[in-house]
Amino acid sequence: MKRRSVVSGMMVKLAPPVAFGVFVVGFIQLGLAYTLLNFKPMQLPPPSAVASAFIENFQAIARDSLVTVGPTLAGMIVGSLIGYLTAVFITRFPKGGFGLLYIMIAINSVPIVALAPIMNRWFTQPFPAKVSVVIIISMGAMAVNAFRGLSDLPDESRHLMRACDASNMEVFTKLRIPASLPYVFTALKINVSVAMMGTIIGEYFNDNTSGIGYMIKYTLRIGNRKAEGWAYILAAAIISILIYAALTLAQRRLVRWHASQRMGA
Amino acid sequence: MNLSQDRTEICLKNIRMRFQMKSGDPINVFDGLDLEVYKGEFISFLGPSGCGKTTLLRLIADILQPTEGIVTVGGISAAEARKQHKYGIVFQKPVLYDWRTVAKNVALPMEMMKIPKKEQEEKVTEMLQLVNLEGYENSYPFELSGGMQQRVGIARALSLDSEILLMDEPFSALDEFTKMKLHEDLLRIWEATGKTIVFVTHNISEAVYLSDRVCVFTANPARLAGIVDIGLKRPRNEDMLISSSYLAYMGEIRHIFEAGYEKD
Ligand SMILES: Nc1ncnc2c1ncn2[C@@H]1O[C@H](COP(=O)(O)OP(=O)(O)O)[C@@H](O)[C@H]1O
């Protein structure tokens, strides 16, 4: 009974996005996009062509995907870590530390299209160039969200710590850090798409001839390889969804006590 | 003099508490308050909201420090008493840590005192029995009703066997039936343990029913308008709630309260 309700619950959740996907794919595949919206097949290849390009070039796409996933994950992890540690510092030393948050938000709002060419000049290797872009753009969301989770606590939960004669360290380990976990997941989820974007734009501007970003730029320029370009876009979307799903699973395990995990339950 | 010192558990001398408001003038919550709480008594701080009850409890708990005056708890300074875990505290909200199970929430103060795990577990079992929550060790706070959560909070406050229990409107968010049950439980625990209980409430009936003494506070200015000794015999029971002496105490408190305002 319980198992069935979990399954049917998931089906209810998945129904709208699936229906929407089927509608869009069908709309294009049946030619409506071309007749009603005046698209040309070279601008928007039919889904069947994208699918067969995806299958035909699967090995190449997988290879380029790995090139892209590496710096995406590395940059996201390091950037989020820097953001979190900054948030811890600001929470512990709010007077001196608060300016850091503004600096971080300022750095964060430098456009990626400006950042990527700069980093490609700073680093000779493509990997560090891409990772540094991703680090810079994923610090901010984590710093802001984690700071909120670490500091936005009811007075009484801090008073309880004081009544227990907790040290500063214990206030962090027993109260602030666990309380911040739901916010950490929020920031990580924001950072998935941001990080993918950072890597892809980094590759777009890099001279190196691999990675999803480079391949999208390269194939979309060539008349008879446009469907392949779209297959790479599809790969980027699939990678984002997979990372997002992994985060959702981890979140379910680690913060199942949080209200965000009980909606509709 | 010596005799009264022996009886005194908490002593507040000439307390002034000034809050600097963000906008404008500072407000004086207490302007020279003197109060003694005796060992083993059940004492209530009764008054309308905003009269300074929570502030007073926080001064005793060394969560706040007075602008002027001295607070001693168990013969030592409030700060020292807090560090020596002389009191357990229960708040208006249960204040449980959502990520901890019931057992882990109850064990929190013991954990901070580095009490051995085995001993912690035994104590948790004992405390949960005391508050009628056996079998809920591994539940999470969100799985419990408001009344059950507040019981966990009480178990946590009792877990270190501190001599003093400070309670800030612990039952004011609960329904009447749950509240009645918790009154019985609290009195039973108090009688079994001989603790000193300082109980903050804005409910006259609750204060009379539970307490040995009721301190009646008025707001604006925050002032101790009077202290009423409640002579109802122990153990208390619900029949007393309709007795004439009970009603007389309620009337006396109302009178003190009104007179407290007429003075200005
Ligand atoms: N941290 C604070 N800063 C400023 N004013 C405060 C603070 N805490 C309490 N007060 C003020 O002190 C008065 C008493 O508050 P409180 O002790 O919470 O009253 P009660 O618990 O009786 O409702 C109120 O006027 C309140 O606004």
Ligand SMILES: [Mg+2]
């Ligand atoms: Mg209060």
